[in-house]
Amino acid sequence: MACYEKKQTFGSMGKLGEILFEKSAFYYMVFLLSLQRYTSSAPCPPHDDSISTNSSNDDDDDTQLENSKLDHLPVEIICQMFEKISNDKDKIKFAQTSPDIAKKIYYYLATKYGWAGKRIALFGDYSYTVPPQLQDIHESDERATASDRRVRGGSFYDDVNKNSEEINYYQLQNMICIAKIALGKDYFDLNKDDREFMVCCETRKEYVYCNRNNLTRNLICLICWSDDTSMCIQTDLAIYRGDWAWNKLFVVFPSSNHFDFSGWKDITEEVKRQVDYIVETDRALGE
Numbered sequence: 001m002a003c004y005e006k007k008q009t010f011g012s013m014g015k016l017g018e019i020l021f022e023k024s025a026f027y028y029m030v031f032l033l034s035l036q037r038y039t040s041s042a043p044c045p046p047h048d049d050s051i052s053t054n055s056s057n058d059d060d061d062d063t064q065l066e067n068s069k070l071d072h073l074p075v076e077i078i079c080q081m082f083e084k085i086s087n088d089k090d091k092i093k094f095a096q097t098s099p100d101i102a103k104k105i106y107y108y109l110a111t112k113y114g115w116a117g118k119r120i121a122l123f124g125d126y127s128y129t130v131p132p133q134l135q136d137i138h139e140s141d142e143r144a145t146a147s148d149r150r151v152r153g154g155s156f157y158d159d160v161n162k163n164s165e166e167i168n169y170y171q172l173q174n175m176i177c178i179a180k181i182a183l184g185k186d187y188f189d190l191n192k193d194d195r196e197f198m199v200c201c202e203t204r205k206e207y208v209y210c211n212r213n214n215l216t217r218n219l220i221c222l223i224c225w226s227d228d229t230s231m232c233i234q235t236d237l238a239i240y241r242g243d244w245a246w247n248k249l250f251v252v253f254p255s256s257n258h259f260d261f262s263g264w265k266d267i268t269e270e271v272k273r274q275v276d277y278i279v280e281t282d283r284a285l286g287e
Helices: 024-034 074-082 086-097 099-113 131-138 146-150 156-161 168-184 215-220 268-280
Strands: 008-010 118-123 165-167 197-200 207-208 247-251
Touching: 008 024, 024 168, 024 197, 024 215, 024 247, 074 086, 074 099, 086 168, 099 118, 099 168, 118 156, 165 168, 197 215, 207 268, 215 268
Parallel strands: 008 165
Antiparallel strands: 118 247, 197 207, 197 247
């Protein structure tokens, strides 16, 4: 999975057939796609006092930070302190120092890692050519190698991968923890099977309703990209060239009133029919 503008990649998910029913990897991607776009105007709920600011095994008063000494610091200083902490547990404890510090760190991470409104795709090793959606910006991008500018036979996969930062699962887990501290426990609780959200394609003005159970299946029909037509999934649908691949995507919850979707198209039923057809034609997936 790659975000072109942010020069970031996430995960190694294997062949399409292996991940059609996978939830966790794509779930983290939903978090990346909800950062910034949805939270930029989101209200900040009051601090949850039930969240302990200290580890139960940490009784050393000298290690406790007083809120009054840190809350007034600029966000740049807070974030530099956060980045200097090497231990993941200590990073979370630092964010728990006060709600104000947690919010500063959260919005810093949202800006650094948020993929909302950016061009993304799940693309394979056999992505040799530059996708049409990216040809104009790729020509002027520093990642376009001399050989790629000369001929389109160069490996687009290599161009993107060698100049991108890989986001790992541990970083995302930390961000989700900090999001819950800063915005409330239920704000980004995507683990509920019935929690519905909208995955939106800003470029095409389309959206699809998803939840934990059908997210992977829906997106597999929309965001894949490869020059190789061979697939382990037995279907004649060209899902290796998804309509949303390398387009600008973001995620919102239906309860959000910050967006006007007038003129947008709901393609949920269309995607559902495609998914049902894939499962029907490749019976191994339904077993």
